[in-house]
Amino acid sequence: MDQIYNAIFIGSIYALFALGFTLVFSVLDILNLAHPALFTLGAFTALFAMQQGVPAGLAVLVAFVVCGVAGVILDRVAFAPLRRRNAPPLSAMISSIGVSLILIRLIQLKYGPDLQAYPAGSLPADVFTVAGLQLDTLRTVIIALAVGLMAALTFLVRRTRLGRELRALAENPRAARLLGIDVDRAIAATFFLSAGLGGVAGALYGFATNSPFSQMGLNFELKAFAVMVVGGMGSIPGAVLGAYLLSFGEVASLTFLPSELRDAFAFGLLFVVLVVRPSGILGQRAVDRV
Amino acid sequence: MDDLRAFFDAYQTTIGFIGINAILALSVWVTLYTGQLTLGNAAFMGIAAYTSALLTLKAQVPFPLALLCGSLLAGAISVPLGATVFRLRGVYLAIATLAFGEVVRVVILATPITGRGQGLVGIPPKTELWHIFASLLVIAYVCARLRISSVGRAWAAIREDEVAAASQGIPVHRYKLAAFVIGALIAGWAGGIAAHFNFAIQPDEYGFARAVQILVFAIVGGVPNVLGPILGAALLTALPAALQPLQEFRDILQGAILVLVIVYLPRGLSTVFDLRRSARLRRVGAQDVA
Numbered sequence: 001m002d003q004i005y006n007a008i009f010i011g012s013i014y015a016l017f018a019l020g021f022t023l024v025f026s027v028l029d030i031l032n033l034a035h036p037a038l039f040t041l042g043a044f045t046a047l048f049a050m051q052q053g054v055p056a057g058l059a060v061l062v063a064f065v066v067c068g069v070a071g072v073i074l075d076r077v078a079f080a081p082l083r084r085r086n087a088p089p090l091s092a093m094i095s096s097i098g099v100s101l102i103l104i105r106l107i108q109l110k111y112g113p114d115l116q117a118y119p120a121g122s123l124p125a126d127v128f129t130v131a132g133l134q135l136d137t138l139r140t141v142i143i144a145l146a147v148g149l150m151a152a153l154t155f156l157v158r159r160t161r162l163g164r165e166l167r168a169l170a171e172n173p174r175a176a177r178l179l180g181i182d183v184d185r186a187i188a189a190t191f192f193l194s195a196g197l198g199g200v201a202g203a204l205y206g207f208a209t210n211s212p213f214s215q216m217g218l219n220f221e222l223k224a225f226a227v228m229v230v231g232g233m234g235s236i237p238g239a240v241l242g243a244y245l246l247s248f249g250e251v252a253s254l255t256f257l258p259s260e261l262r263d264a265f266a267f268g269l270l271f272v273v274l275v276v277r278p279s280g281i282l283g284q285r286a287v288d289r290v
Numbered sequence: 291m292d293d294l295r296a297f298f299d300a301y302q303t304t305i306g307f308i309g310i311n312a313i314l315a316l317s318v319w320v321t322l323y324t325g326q327l328t329l330g331n332a333a334f335m336g337i338a339a340y341t342s343a344l345l346t347l348k349a350q351v352p353f354p355l356a357l358l359c360g361s362l363l364a365g366a367i368s369v370p371l372g373a374t375v376f377r378l379r380g381v382y383l384a385i386a387t388l389a390f391g392e393v394v395r396v397v398i399l400a401t402p403i404t405g406r407g408q409g410l411v412g413i414p415p416k417t418e419l420w421h422i423f424a425s426l427l428v429i430a431y432v433c434a435r436l437r438i439s440s441v442g443r444a445w446a447a448i449r450e451d452e453v454a455a456a457s458q459g460i461p462v463h464r465y466k467l468a469a470f471v472i473g474a475l476i477a478g479w480a481g482g483i484a485a486h487f488n489f490a491i492q493p494d495e496y497g498f499a500r501a502v503q504i505l506v507f508a509i510v511g512g513v514p515n516v517l518g519p520i521l522g523a524a525l526l527t528a529l530p531a532a533l534q535p536l537q538e539f540r541d542i543l544q545g546a547i548l549v550l551v552i553v554y555l556p557r558g559l560s561t562v563f564d565l566r567r568s569a570r571l572r573r574v575g576a577q578d579v580a
Contacts, residue, residue: 031381033502081553089381090327091552094509097502098548105541222392222498225385233381260406264396270389275374278382 001133003251009139009208011247012146016201017220018227018239019153020194026234027170027190028083030092034074034100035198035224036217042067042199043206043216044107050122056207060145063203064196071195072188074099108214115211123207142204149197150240157236162189170234226270232280241281302419304531308524309422310484315507315519316426316433317476322505322513323437324469325449327380329501330371330387331477333394334364336496338478339485340404343413346486353416357482364478365471372470376463391501398493409492410485417487425483426520429476434516436472445469477504510551512558521560 017039024032042063049059078095124137157163165186168176177183205220206212227246231238246266253265273280298305314331321328338360345356375386398404405411436442444465447455456462485491511522526544533540551559557568 025381078549078553085556087552087556090509091556094506095549095552097506098545098552101541101545101548105539105545109538218498222388225388229382229385258400260400261396264393264400267389267392267396271386271393274378274382274386274389278378 007251011244015243020197034096036221037100037103038198039202039217042202043212046203067199068192068196071191232282238282311523313480315523324445332500333391334474334477335481338481342482360482361478365475368474512560518560
């Protein structure tokens with residue numbers, strides 16, 4: 001039972017991380033390799049805020065806004081010039097690697113490369129029991145918040161005017177512009193949401209482990225590839241489904257595989273899905289659309 | 291003359307790694323020139339590094355033979371892998387090869403003979419500087435000849451337009467596979483040489499970070515010609531050594547170089563004297579990278 005709870009928790013973080021990743025991919029067809037750096041930035045923004053005495057809940061909000069703004073700046077610096085030139089997606093990947101290097105180093109200049117900890121007593125540490133299950137408040141709140149954010153993002157994309165604009169942009173940027181959609185504003189919104197979600201995921205994961213460090217995003221980056229591909233590249237429900245599939249699969253694999261092979265599960269799964277059904281479980285788009 | 295000697299001795303390791311990284315950059319150049327983004331070369335490097343190191347360390351196999359075995363094994367593994375993954379394109383291809391790389395890394399971590407996480411130590415230091423640069427010279431020459439041969443023209447045709455290339459009777463799949471296997475052989479050779487230059491190897495050296503680094507060398511230098519990857523590898527390897535006093539800001543500078551090159555010199559540093567051609571290519575709508 002404990003393992004299932006754990007799988008739900010880690011799956012929620014995978015999902016939040018992958019949602020931001022997949023949002024940018026679905027709207028702009030680029031892999032933003034600076035996303036893990038924004039994840040890390042989120043954890044450290046929350047740390048900084050809480051060191052100033054801001055309560056944890058508000059610190060998450062601060063992380064959302066700060067990372068969102070950082071995401072918009074990232075777009076202006078690394079992606080917008082390439083977009084104007086119609087550069088291939090590969091160029092965007094490389095320039096986002098550049099920004100990611102800079103961002104991680106800036107965090108290290110302030111906090112060093114080692115594990116940090118949030119101020120003592122700033123995070124709930126109590127445990128409660130439901131039907132014989134020991135649950136801790138912190139992770140339960142994190143799971144609830146993550147699921148809430150997934151629902152909010154789905155609602156935003158499906159039901160609001162901005163969501164309609166984003167979907168039009170994903171379909172065909174030229175046509176979207178012709179229809180009078182403010183494309184630049186929609187792209188900025190995409191980056192704000194994507195980076196904000198990445199930052200929140202980072203802050204929440206930082207809380208749960210209480211040991212944020214400058215390279216914490218790396219492992220999530222590779223897992224997020226697996227999540228996105230398994231669920232279907234660019235599909236929001238797919239990313240959520242893929243995230244929980246992966247986390248439950250990983251936990252289950254621990255029972256019949258040695259623990260060193262845990263990561264092999266994710267990448268083995270990723271490889272098999274790519275070969276057998278490259279569009280993923282919920283993906284509809286043709287594979288060779290790059 | 292004495293000064294030169296002293297300089298040479300002090301920077302011997304850096305000079306060696308410039309050569310090794312240049313060979314690695316050429317290994318990914320072959321597939322990039324064909325327009326295919328693959329990230330498996332770090333894994334091929336690792337496979338060959340472990341194979342050749344185990345052969346010289348445990349079986350006292352002569353060094354050249356061990357190098358050859360490592361490289362050939364990497365090449366042999368790349369054939370079925372390439373046949374499977376080249377049904378994919380673009381980002382999907384990159385992620386599939388990346389997943390393969392992670393599986394290789396995890397398998398190395400879980401196999402007792404490789405020393406698992408500790409890696410292999412005490413590898414006989416058989417690699418001399420001239421081995422590295424003689425290999426680089428031969429490989430660069432072969433690549434340059436390939437580029438202007440009918441094979442190179444087929445690769446370029448596939449890069450520019452796969453459908454058009456196929457309709458001209460070019461066996462697209464076979465040429466892509468050939469590029470992939472040649473890249474794996476080159477990466478394997480570099481892996482063997484690097485292992486015997488460094489005395490110790492670890493599975494983490496061949497992960498995602500290395501795969502991206504190799505790609506960055508080639509892209510920053512420029513893919514249109516063979517000199518580009520060599521230039522990119524030399525610059526980005528020498529720079530950290532030259533900036534030793536500024537160590538804290540090294541990543542920031544490196545990140546900035548990546549972004550600036552991609553934004554302002556999209557065809558790479560080696561095309562800096564070729565800007566008019568770049569502008570013309572852009573006007574006719576040719577692909578930026580490669």
